[in-house]
Amino acid sequence: MDLLERAEMRRTKMLASLDPDEQAARGQYFTPHQAARIIASLPRVPEGASVRVLDPGAGSGILTAAIADRLHHERPDLRIRVTVVEDDAVLHGALRETLEDVSQRTGATVRLVGRDFLRWALSTSEKFDLVIQNPPYAKLRSSSEEQTLLRASGIVVPNMYAAFLALGLRMLSDGGQQVAITPRSWMNGTYYSQFRHELVNAAGVDKIYTFESRSKVFKDTGVLQESIVVSMTKCHTPEYVTVFISRDHSSKSSHRTVAYDDVVTPDFIHVPATEEDAAAVTWMATHATQSLADLGLSVSTGRVVDFRSRDMLYKDYVPGAVPMLNASHLRGGVARHPIGSKKPEWFRADEERASKLLVPGGTYVLIKRFSAKEERRRVVAATWTSERPVAFDNKLNYIHESGHGMNPREARGLWIFLNSSQLDHYFRVFSGHTQVNATDLRHMRFPSHLQLQMLGGSAAGNQESIDATVDAVLSTVEVLA
Numbered sequence: 001m002d003l004l005e006r007a008e009m010r011r012t013k014m015l016a017s018l019d020p021d022e023q024a025a026r027g028q029y030f031t032p033h034q035a036a037r038i039i040a041s042l043p044r045v046p047e048g049a050s051v052r053v054l055d056p057g058a059g060s061g062i063l064t065a066a067i068a069d070r071l072h073h074e075r076p077d078l079r080i081r082v083t084v085v086e087d088d089a090v091l092h093g094a095l096r097e098t099l100e101d102v103s104q105r106t107g108a109t110v111r112l113v114g115r116d117f118l119r120w121a122l123s124t125s126e127k128f129d130l131v132i133q134n135p136p137y138a139k140l141r142s143s144s145e146e147q148t149l150l151r152a153s154g155i156v157v158p159n160m161y162a163a164f165l166a167l168g169l170r171m172l173s174d175g176g177q178q179v180a181i182t183p184r185s186w187m188n189g190t191y192y193s194q195f196r197h198e199l200v201n202a203a204g205v206d207k208i209y210t211f212e213s214r215s216k217v218f219k220d221t222g223v224l225q226e227s228i229v230v231s232m233t234k235c236h237t238p239e240y241v242t243v244f245i246s247r248d249h250s251s252k253s254s255h256r257t258v259a260y261d262d263v264v265t266p267d268f269i270h271v272p273a274t275e276e277d278a279a280a281v282t283w284m285a286t287h288a289t290q291s292l293a294d295l296g297l298s299v300s301t302g303r304v305v306d307f308r309s310r311d312m313l314y315k316d317y318v319p320g321a322v323p324m325l326n327a328s329h330l331r332g333g334v335a336r337h338p339i340g341s342k343k344p345e346w347f348r349a350d351e352e353r354a355s356k357l358l359v360p361g362g363t364y365v366l367i368k369r370f371s372a373k374e375e376r377r378r379v380v381a382a383t384w385t386s387e388r389p390v391a392f393d394n395k396l397n398y399i400h401e402s403g404h405g406m407n408p409r410e411a412r413g414l415w416i417f418l419n420s421s422q423l424d425h426y427f428r429v430f431s432g433h434t435q436v437n438a439t440d441l442r443h444m445r446f447p448s449h450l451q452l453q454m455l456g457g458s459a460a461g462n463q464e465s466i467d468a469t470v471d472a473v474l475s476t477v478e479v480l481a
């Protein structure tokens with residue numbers, strides 16, 4: 001049996017001996033070992049010679065066992081110094097056993113603080129490099145002693161778990177990491193708004209792990225809260241967030257890398273919220289596996305910025321002009337030109353400037369960078385084919401093959417995929433705003449060449465037939481790169 005399996009035995013023994021009322025009052029819902037392993041897998045392994053680990057509300061110590069086990073496994077030379085805080089003396093026996101085991105197995109130095117975490121945290125200036133926690137869930141009444149204490153130090157939270165998170169963050173050194181499993185209620189809504197603003201300001205979210213069937217994670221402890229695991233770094237905001245999804249804590253996960261601003265805003269943290277959302281993400285992760293780069297394709301932003309190119313733009317056709325396409329030309333999934341728009345629809349320039357701003361004739365997939373809030377779809381795409389070169393406005397992204405047009409049938413396949421409800425649902429789960437950036441498209445996964453060929457060869461036209469075709473082709477056709 002390894003460290004974690006023995007900690008799991010102590011956890012289940014402890015759980016069985018707890019009085020249910022006391023357990024609920026103290027928020028003693030211990031983490032199953034598979035979930036503990038997931039939580040401990042998220043932070044980066046520190047690079048220094050030693051690491052100070054804090055486990056507030058340690059219970060029987062399963063999170064400490066999981067993180068020490070991982071750190072020691074990945075960096076046997078790392079000096080681990082663990083501090084656990086647990087105010088229920090009933091748990092101290094089991095917790096001490098876990099700490100001894102951790103110390104013997106990993107050489108870690110261990111310390112048990114048998115005090116109330118809030119009061120201890122507010123009274124010490126100690127700092128840590130890694131905080132790992134499953135904090136207790138308990139509403140904080142506004143007149144309670146705890147609430148008064150927290151407010152006096154500038155922490156405004158409606159629940160004990162958020163107080164633990166806020167204090168954990170405060171106790172981190174700059175660049176230190178906190179990983180926690182919590183209810184997801186702090187991620188939106190007004191109750192947690194001040195807490196969320198402060199958290200998002202003080203730390204960057206690196207990874208989020210969500211469970212499709214959240215009620216199953218703590219099945220043996222009776223918790224039906226929706227749980228989520230978040231790993232963050234103090235004073236450092238990454239460019240991307242990795243979002244993991246698995247059915248529950250014992251099944252395989254899929255993950256996606258999403259631009260930071262699409263996931264984390266002070267007003268809202270966007271992660272799959274419903275089982276339907278999670279299912280949409282899982283479906284996409286299973287069936288669309290190719291990046292644009294895998295397909296030999298690229299996405300670029302249109303090169304013509306209208307106010308910088310005024311002298312090259314014409315409302316009406318002039319000899320030698322080529323089509324100038326902007327977002328207004330994309331309607332109902334089709335690119336039409338000319339449409340008699342108020343904006344210039346033609347482009348003409350000398351050879352040198354034309355060579356910088358035009359793309360050669362061919363077939364391209366165009367995608368609007370900004371869709372209006374009221375637009376039915378988040379991703380608005382159309383194909384464009386012309387023999388002559390063409391100018392694309394910089395409010396459009398276009399998919400191409402090394403700067404040239406792409407295979408027309410695959411372009412139509414991409415168009416069908418991008419216009420499917422499956423893609424729209426998937427995209428909305430992650431995107432809080434109405435922009436579709438080129439980097440989003442670079443990180444997205446698409447059907448294989450074969451699947452694109454099949455999609456492109458179908459007669460699908462209306463939404464219903466597009467969705468049915470995407471479902472049939474992606475669910476059944478083997479993925480071939």
Ligand SMILES: C[S@@+](CC[C@H](N)C(=O)[O-])C[C@H]1O[C@@H](n2cnc3c(N)ncnc32)[C@H](O)[C@@H]1O
Nearest residue numbers: 029030031057058059086087088116117134136
């Ligand atoms: C949700 S359990 C998690 C236990 C353990 N970390 C795990 O993951 O299995 C929360 C723990 O915090 C402890 N706790 C609750 N309030 C506390 C407080 N004010 N100070 C310290 N520990 C507290 C509880 O006794 C319980 O063991």
